[in-house]
Structures are given as C-alpha cells and as structure tokens.
Amino acid sequence: MEVSLKKTAEGVILTVVGEGTLPYADQLKQEIVAAFAQPGSLTLDLEGLEGLDLAGMQVLGAAHRWAVVNQRDFHVVGCQQNLFKQTVIDSGFARQHSCNRMGLDHNCLWVINH
Amino acid sequence: MQDQQRAAFREEAYELLGELETSLLELEEQPENMDLIGRVFRAMHTIKGSGSMFGFTEVSRFTHEVETVYDMVRNGALSVSPQLVSLSLAARDMIKELLDADLDDGNVDQQRVQELIDGFRAYLKSDSSPAKDEVVASSSANLPKNETLPRVYRIHFQPAADIFLTGTNPLGLLNELRELGDCHVIARTEQLPCLDELEPEKCYVGWDIILTTERSVDEIRDVFIFVEDDSKLSITLIEDGSVEAEEGGGSYKMLGELLVERGDLDKETLQRFLDGRKKIGELLMDAGLVKPEQIEAALKEQEQVRKVREKRQQSSPQGNTAEAVTSLRVPADKLDKLVDLVGELVTVQSRLSQTAAVRQDAELTAIAEEVERLTEELRDNTLNIRMLPIGSTFSKFKRLVRDLSQDLGKQVEMTTSGAETELDKTVLEKLNDPLVHIIRNSIDHGIETPDVRRAAGKPEGGTVHLSAEHSGDSVLLTIRDDGKGLDANAIRAKAVEKGLISETDTLSTSELYQLIFAPGFSTAKTISSVSGRGVGMDVVKKAIETLRGSIEIDSAPGLGTLLKIKIPLTLAIIESLLVRIGDAHFVLPLALVEECVELTAADVAAAHGRHLANVRGQLIPYIPLRQRFAIDGDVPAIQQVVVTQVDQQQIGFVVDHVIGEHQTVIKSLGRMYKDVSGISGATILGDGSVALILDAYELLHSSAAEEARQCAIKVA
Numbered sequence: 001m002e003v004s005l006k007k008t009a010e011g012v013i014l015t016v017v018g019e020g021t022l023p024y025a026d027q028l029k030q031e032i033v034a035a036f037a038q039p040g041s042l043t044l045d046l047e048g049l050e051g052l053d054l055a056g057m058q059v060l061g062a063a064h065r066w067a068v069v070n071q072r073d074f075h076v077v078g079c080q081q082n083l084f085k086q087t088v089i090d091s092g093f094a095r096q097h098s099c100n101r102m103g104l105d106h107n108c109l110w111v112i113n114h
Numbered sequence: 115m116q117d118q119q120r121a122a123f124r125e126e127a128y129e130l131l132g133e134l135e136t137s138l139l140e141l142e143e144q145p146e147n148m149d150l151i152g153r154v155f156r157a158m159h160t161i162k163g164s165g166s167m168f169g170f171t172e173v174s175r176f177t178h179e180v181e182t183v184y185d186m187v188r189n190g191a192l193s194v195s196p197q198l199v200s201l202s203l204a205a206r207d208m209i210k211e212l213l214d215a216d217l218d219d220g221n222v223d224q225q226r227v228q229e230l231i232d233g234f235r236a237y238l239k240s241d242s243s244p245a246k247d248e249v250v251a252s253s254s255a256n257l258p259k260n261e262t263l264p265r266v267y268r269i270h271f272q273p274a275a276d277i278f279l280t281g282t283n284p285l286g287l288l289n290e291l292r293e294l295g296d297c298h299v300i301a302r303t304e305q306l307p308c309l310d311e312l313e314p315e316k317c318y319v320g321w322d323i324i325l326t327t328e329r330s331v332d333e334i335r336d337v338f339i340f341v342e343d344d345s346k347l348s349i350t351l352i353e354d355g356s357v358e359a360e361e362g363g364g365s366y367k368m369l370g371e372l373l374v375e376r377g378d379l380d381k382e383t384l385q386r387f388l389d390g391r392k393k394i395g396e397l398l399m400d401a402g403l404v405k406p407e408q409i410e411a412a413l414k415e416q417e418q419v420r421k422v423r424e425k426r427q428q429s430s431p432q433g434n435t436a437e438a439v440t441s442l443r444v445p446a447d448k449l450d451k452l453v454d455l456v457g458e459l460v461t462v463q464s465r466l467s468q469t470a471a472v473r474q475d476a477e478l479t480a481i482a483e484e485v486e487r488l489t490e491e492l493r494d495n496t497l498n499i500r501m502l503p504i505g506s507t508f509s510k511f512k513r514l515v516r517d518l519s520q521d522l523g524k525q526v527e528m529t530t531s532g533a534e535t536e537l538d539k540t541v542l543e544k545l546n547d548p549l550v551h552i553i554r555n556s557i558d559h560g561i562e563t564p565d566v567r568r569a570a571g572k573p574e575g576g577t578v579h580l581s582a583e584h585s586g587d588s589v590l591l592t593i594r595d596d597g598k599g600l601d602a603n604a605i606r607a608k609a610v611e612k613g614l615i616s617e618t619d620t621l622s623t624s625e626l627y628q629l630i631f632a633p634g635f636s637t638a639k640t641i642s643s644v645s646g647r648g649v650g651m652d653v654v655k656k657a658i659e660t661l662r663g664s665i666e667i668d669s670a671p672g673l674g675t676l677l678k679i680k681i682p683l684t685l686a687i688i689e690s691l692l693v694r695i696g697d698a699h700f701v702l703p704l705a706l707v708e709e710c711v712e713l714t715a716a717d718v719a720a721a722h723g724r725h726l727a728n729v730r731g732q733l734i735p736y737i738p739l740r741q742r743f744a745i746d747g748d749v750p751a752i753q754q755v756v757v758t759q760v761d762q763q764q765i766g767f768v769v770d771h772v773i774g775e776h777q778t779v780i781k782s783l784g785r786m787y788k789d790v791s792g793i794s795g796a797t798i799l800g801d802g803s804v805a806l807i808l809d810a811y812e813l814l815h816s817s818a819a820e821e822a823r824q825c826a827i828k829v830a
Binding site: 022025026028029032033036053054055057058059061062063065066069070087090091092093095 | 278283284285288289299300301303306307308309310311312314315317318319321322323406407410
C-alpha cells in the first residue's frame with residue numbers, strides 16, 4: 001500500500017494506492033490518524049484502491065466515527081468506484097440513508113448510488 | 115426422559131443412515147456433485163453432533179473421522195473416489211452396527227472400527243486432492259430443487275473479536291449464506307470504536323441477516339460450523355411458509371413491534387413514541403434510540419416476509435392451497451393404535467347402521483348415515499397417513515445391487531420408476547425381503563458376466579429395472595432384468611426330478627415357468643434378506659400371498675425375465691364380500707371376486723360328483739366350503755358359487771348365501787390359530803359376531819393337494 005499526503009487550502013488529501021486489507025489495516029489507520037493531526041479537512045482519496053476487506057472497512061468506519069465525534073470534516077473520494085461499492089454491499093455496510101448524526105446523504109461513506 | 119431422547123436420536127440416525135446410503139451411491143456416479151457432498155457431510159455432522167449430545171460417544175468419535183474427510187472434500191481439498199465411497203458405505207454400516215450394539219447391549223468388532231478409522235486417516239494423507247480446475251465451488255446452480263415454500267430466517271452473527279487471527283474471513287461466510295437463498299445483510303457497527311481506539315486486527319462488526327431460503331436451520335448453521343463455538347449466533351425462523359395467510363394481503367408485524375422483538379427497543383419507549391406524527395423509524399432515529407442499521411435490518415425483515423407471503427398468496431388465489439407442507443414425527447406404534455381405533459369405530463358404525471335399519475327410525479337412520487360418511491372419511495385419511503413412497507425401499511436395493519454385482523464380477527445397473535408410488539408402511543416392510551430375494555436371483559442367475567454378454571452381442575452391463583404403479587386398489591410392481599431369461603428345459607428337468615410333474619406331462623412354456631414357484635421346486639424354507647441365492651421362489655410367493663398379493667413370471671430366452679407382483683394398498687381394512695354358511699359368516703376379499711352364480715341341487719347332480727359349476731358353458735371348479743369346514747346343517751336347495759380369480763385361474767367357493775359387500779377390519783387370529791389353514795384372519799360384524807376371512811390361495815392349494823392325494827390313492 002502506498003500513501004501520499006498533499007496539503008490544500010482546506011486541509012489535506014490522503015491518497016491511498018494498493019491494498020486496503022488486513023495486512024495493511026494498521027498502516028492505513030496510522031496514516032489516517034497522522035492526517036487528522038493536520039489542521040483543516042481530511043479528504044481520503046481511494047480511487048487507486050486495489051483491494052478492500054472487512055479490516056479495511058473497519059478502519060474507514062472508525063475514521064468516519066472519529067471525525068463525527070471530533071467534529072472534523074472528513075470526505076472520501078472514490079466511494080463510487082466498483083471495488084469499494086462491491087465491498088460495501090458484500091459486507092452489509094451499505095445504507096440507504098446516512099447516519100442521523102452526519103446529516104446529508106452524500107457525506108456518508110456507506111450510501112451507495114446504484 | 116434421557117431414554118426417550120436417546121431413542122429419538124437413534125430413530126433419526128437410522129433415517130439419516132438410509133439417506134446417507136442413497137447419497138453415497140449417487141455420489142459414486144456424480145463425484146463432483148457439491149450438493150451430494152454437502153448432504154453426506156451434513157448427515158455425518160448431525161450424527162456426530164447429536165450422538166455426542168445423547169451419550170453415543172463411540173458413534174460420535176467414529177463419525178468424526180468420516181466427517182473430517184468430507185469437510186475437506188466439500189472445501190475442495192480432497193476429491194471423491196470410488197475408494198472413498200466404498201469406505202464411506204462401510205463406515206455407514208459400522209455406524210449402524212454401533213447404534214444396534216447400543217440397543218442390544220451387543221459388541222462391535224473394534225478391530226474393524228479401527229481399520230475403518232485408519233482408512234479415513236490414510237485417505238486424508240492420500241494424494242486425492244483434485245486438480246485446481248476440478249474444484250467445483252458450491253453455487254446456487256448446484257442447489258437441490260426443493261419443493262417446499264421458502265422460509266424467512268433472521269440471523270444475528272457476531273464473530274469473535276479475534277476471528278481475523280484464525281484466518282477466517284467473515285465476508286466469506288456471508289457469501290456462503292448468499293448461496294443458500296435471497297440474503298440481505300446489514301452490518302451492525304455500533305461496537306466499532308473511534309479510530310484512535312481501533313485495533314485493526316480485531317473484528318468489531320456483527321451482522322443482522324434476513325435469509326429467504328428453502329434450507330433448514332441445520333443447513334444454515336453448517337455455514338458457521340467452524341466459528342460457531344466462539345461467536346454469537348442466533349438463527350430464528352420468522353416465517354415458515356406454513357403460517358395461515360394473513361388477511362390484508364400478507365401483512366407482517368409493524369416496524370415498532372419488530373424492533374421490540376429483535377431486542378433493539380423496549381416496549382415502553384415504543385409506546386411513548388407511537389403518539390408522534392412522524393414515522394416511527396424516523397422518530398426513533400431522531401431521538402438517537404435506534405441506529406439506522408437497526409431500522410434498515412427491521413425494514414428488510416418486514417419487506418422479505420411480506421414478499422414471501424405475497425408470493426404464497428399469488429400462487430393460491432384462495433390463500434391456502436399453496437401452504438407449505440409441514441411434517442410431524444409420530445412413532446409408528448401410535449399410528450398402528452390409531453388404525454386399530456378406526457377399525458373399532460368402523461365396527462361400531464356398522465352396528466349403528468344395522469340397528470338403525472332394524473328400528474326403522476328415520477332420525478336414527480339419518481344419524482347413522484352421517485356417522486357412516488364420517489367414518490369412511492376418517493378411515494381413508496387414517497390409512498393414508500401410513501402410506502409411504504416405495505422409493506425408500508428402492509434406494510436400499512441400489513446398495514444391494516452394487517455390492518452383489520461387485521462380489522459376482524458383473525456389471526449391473528439398477529433403474530427405477532414410480533418411486534413416488536405409495537404403499538402402506540406394513541406392506542412395504544413385508545415386501546422388502548421378497549424383493550431382495552428376487553433381485554438377488556436376477557443378478558445371480560439372470561444377468562450374465564460381461565464376457566458372456568459381450569459374446570451374446572449384448573452390452574457388458576446388465577440392467578435390473580424396478581417399477582411401481584397404482585392399479586385400482588393395488589400396486590403393481592415389476593422387476594425386469596435383461597439377463598439370459600429362464601431355461602424352460604432345465605425347469606422341466608428339475609420339476610421331473612423333484613416329482614412335481616411326470617415326464618409325460620405336456621406343459622406350455624408359461625406353465626413351466628410357473629413351476630419355479632411350486633413348493634418343493636427349491637429347498638429354502640425361510641426367506642430373509644440374507645437367505646441363499648437362487649432358491650426359495652415358493653417362499654417368495656408365499657410371502658406375497660400373505661400380503662394378499664399375487665406374483666406372475668414371464669421370460670424370453672436370452673432377453674430377460676419379468677416378474678409382476680400385485681399387492682393391495684393396505685393390510686388394515688379391505689373391501690370384501692360377506693357370505694354365510696349355516697350360522698357361520700365368512701368374508702372374501704372383493705378384489706378376488708368376479709361374480710356370483712347359483713348352484714342348484716340339479717347342477718350338483720349333473721356334475722356326477724365332480725366339483726364343477728357350469729357358468730355360461732364354461733366349467734369352473736369349485737370348493738364346497740360347508741364340506742371344507744365341516745359345517746353341519748341342511749344344505750339349501752339353491753347355493754351360491756362365488757367365482758374368484760386366484761393365481762391366474764378361476765375357482766368357485768360354494769356358500770349358502772351371499773350377503774353383500776362389507777368393509778372388513780382385519781384382525782389377526784392370534785398365535786393359537788396360526789396353523790389353521792384356509793383362514794387368514796377375522797373381522798367383527800355389526801351385530802358383534804365374528805366372520806372369518808377366507809384365504810383363497812391356501813384353500814385353492816390345499817384343495818389341489820387333496821385332490822392329487824385322492825387320485826394317487828385311487829391309482830394305487
């Protein structure tokens with residue numbers, strides 16, 4: 001898994017390329033924790049994701065939860081790519097509506113546009 | 115209680131062993147059929163698990179070894195070979211022996227047990243793993259077509275936190291569930307912590323799953339077999355397809371009700387929110403009382419059940435004809451008792467009808483008629499409960515054919531048709547041994563060895579075909595083989611040698627074939643599933659006749675032999691003809707009766723002492739029953755001859771009066787009278803008196819034997 005962090009006017013963009021699976025789950029967690037340490041919003045770019053499993057999904061879910069609790073702006077890019085969508089559906093994470101605390105549907109990781 | 119549970123397990127295990135045998139034989143022909151592999155695995159798994167639960171330690175320990183191999187087979191790590199099937203069939207027999215031994219306090223050959231265990235362990239190490247491209251993944255295409263309506267299950271699965279460390283991928287389990295049917299999975303993420311507290315190698319997620327499938331709970335549980343011990347798993351049947359269709363188009367529980375039932379919400383809170391104007395789900399989510407995934411899971415459950423119910427209603431305009439068939443396990447002796455009671459009821463009903471007729475009371479007659487109608491319906495329904503498809507018996511013979519043809523170095527295939535034909539359980543049980551005998555004979559004496567068949571221009575493999583079909587109130591069974599057929603000359607020679615016929619007797623080929631059923635043609639005295647080969651067709655015939663059936667044989671040299679067996683559907687109650695001789699009543703099975711004709715004193719005189727009745731120019735031999743049973747009293751001027759068809763010949767039974775059709779509840783005579791010839795049982799008449807049931811076959815044969823004896827005396 002290769003990760004790169006890019007600063008923008010709003011915050012940072014964390015780009016992940018490669019496997020988001022169990023062997024890399026801890027690395028993914030640490031990279032996101034480090035990115036949240038930066039000021040502003042965090043955009044996670046998953047367009048280059050080549051593998052995703054439950055462990056990876058948990059990291060994303062926990063990051064989403066942390067952002068809500070800590071009132072940080074957290075966006076994910078690449079949620080609609082096929083691999084991501086399929087894993088979200090297979091794992092039962094897919095939702096029709098966003099969680100009530102996040103408000104808008106398009107902000108929710110797990111709302112899949114079919 | 116423990117004994118009852120053990121007995122229930124034993125009964126279930128025997129049934130599973132029967133199914134296992136069938137599955138193994140099918141697996142031998144289709145070694146890559148994942149459904150069959152799954153069936154074998156599940157049978158072993160159930161026997162092992164339940165065996166252990168009810169104290170059958172030996173059974174459980176032994177079955178574990180087999181199960182281990184089949185688990186690897188179903189995971190694609192091992193393949194099915196003929197050697198594995200043979201080993202598994204032997205293991206199946208051993209499990210039965212172990213169960214039998216527990217029942218009889220007997221012993222099993224421990225060395226043999228160990229040999230089999232070693233055999234399975236060796237198979238595990240053997241190089242029998244399939245090539246990668248041969249591994250057939252279980253897919254919905256392999257699933258059996260089950261005719262039951264789908265059921266909806268609510269499954270909650272919370273894997274152990276360390277499931278990743280065991281190498282198990284929970285998403286793989288979810289995919290396995292998807293192969294079982296329509297599956298909706300909603301992840302429960304409430305345990306998921308914030309990122310800083312997350313330990314990525316731990317599993318925090320659980321699932322609510324709504325599965326619509328025709329599979330059983332056990333089959334669903336099998337998916338979780340390796341993780342169940344460490345996980346939280348609950349499987350609840352929420353719609354079994356047999357619930358009465360609800361009024362209002364298949365409605366299901368309201369969302370709030372469901373959330374309470376699923377444990378997501380308490381009743382009081384629900385009540386508080388029910389007064390609100392918004393939808394209950396939105397209200398509860400707004401208040402933070404339930405999470406969106408909980409609402410989604412409950413809504414999905416509601417949707418699935420509604421779909422299943424709507425589907426059921428669509429397939430049944432009245433909303434009830436397509437209800438799923440549910441079954442109930444009832445001990446056979448309770449059914450026997452029920453049939454006995456119905457028999458008593460039929461007798462009492464008969465008395466009621468008779469009393470009503472005598473009193474000429476219109477009101478009583480109306481009641482009696484109503485009771486008669488209900489009794490008849492009850493009788494038919496009760497007898498129907500005891501009906502079992504003959505297919506279960508057929509499948510047992512597949513094993514017999516397989517083992518016997520291997521022993522004899524022959525290639526024999528058994529084919530069947532009409533396996534769904536139903537027969538009374540008792541008839542079916544009693545039919546087993548004669549059929550085993552016939553099939554043994556077919557394979558041993560009928561089907562030739564491959565080289566002989568090849569030389570005769572036939573395919574190397576022979577066929578034994580078993581078929582069953584309904585024919586009126588009987589079932590017609592045929593056993594046809596494509597072997598060498600009967601040798602009429604050899605039969606004639608043997609019959610002469612045994613003194614059954616003289617050398618000068620001229621018999622047609624068909625009559626010669628019938629001789630193989632003659633007592634004395636062979637030497638076997640008893641019939642059992644292990645009786646000798648090629649002997650005892652007279653005993654087979656006797657067994658069929660005991661069932662009030664008949665057997666015929668036909669053969670074509672070089673082409674094969676055909677045996678036809680006609681068996682009544684039930685042994686408990688028969689339609690019969692009630693007759694009277696003096697004060698004694700008798701009944702004859704109506705199925706045998708062709709007609710009744712008068713016999714006058716002049717007719718008797720005209721026959722010059724011979725027992726022959728002239729029926730429209732045709733001379734029919736008769737047996738004067740008054741004489742046969744030594745009944746005193748005056749012979750009426752006009753007697754009645756009941757003409758019957760027995761053993762392909764017409765025979766008359768002379769009685770004083772023919773009373774009419776009678777519904778006969780058969781009672782056995784008891785051990786004291788078991789040797790009385792000519793009588794097969796008794797029945798109680800409406801007035802409480804007893805009528806004896808005539809055994810037409812026995813009467814015919816004993817009469818023929820007596821006649822032969824008289825002739826011999828005269829000659830001497």
